[in-house]
Amino acid sequence: MEWIKKLAEQHETWIHYARKIGAGSDAEDLVQDAYIKLMNSKALNEKKCPKVSNVYMFRTMHNLFGDKLRKGSVPTVELLPYQEHEEPTNIPDKKALELIHTKVNEEVKKWDWYDRMLFNYYRYSEKSIRQIHEETGISTASIAKDLKECKARIKESVGEDYMDYKNGEFELINK
Numbered sequence: 001m002e003w004i005k006k007l008a009e010q011h012e013t014w015i016h017y018a019r020k021i022g023a024g025s026d027a028e029d030l031v032q033d034a035y036i037k038l039m040n041s042k043a044l045n046e047k048k049c050p051k052v053s054n055v056y057m058f059r060t061m062h063n064l065f066g067d068k069l070r071k072g073s074v075p076t077v078e079l080l081p082y083q084e085h086e087e088p089t090n091i092p093d094k095k096a097l098e099l100i101h102t103k104v105n106e107e108v109k110k111w112d113w114y115d116r117m118l119f120n121y122y123r124y125s126e127k128s129i130r131q132i133h134e135e136t137g138i139s140t141a142s143i144a145k146d147l148k149e150c151k152a153r154i155k156e157s158v159g160e161d162y163m164d165y166k167n168g169e170f171e172l173i174n175k
Contacts, residue, residue: 003051003052004035004039006052008035011031014034014057015028017061021065022065030065031061033064034057034064037060038052038057095170096173103157104157104158107153107154107157108154115149115150118132118146118147119147119150122147129147160174
């Protein structure tokens, strides 16, 4: 089991990656689960001196986290309600804007974990696509494409209400 010791030498890297994919405070547990999964792997145990690449470890953690999300065993990140953000002073109808904000959050909660994490990271971190690329290694083209699709889904879901808000037709916003 020399290979597991080599993996463990990069323990901090694995924790960092686990946090990046959304494990948050459960990052340590996710890394431990990945070690256990790899140690119990028949394919790896049949080899006398298996080599586990970083990509294989990343993929294992990624798959485990996806499984936990599907099972609902990972607490989802709740978005901050509008009131907790810095409040602009020139809002024509605060209730209508809060309703739209809530609808956007509800739409985002329906998405798969990757789109949800990417969109919320982009939305709240105020980082550019290039900065997200540098942090995550995801290509800028992929990030741009995914964010464009996310924005299109929001526009389809909430766009009409937003136009009503912009036009001052607050009573038309669907509750």
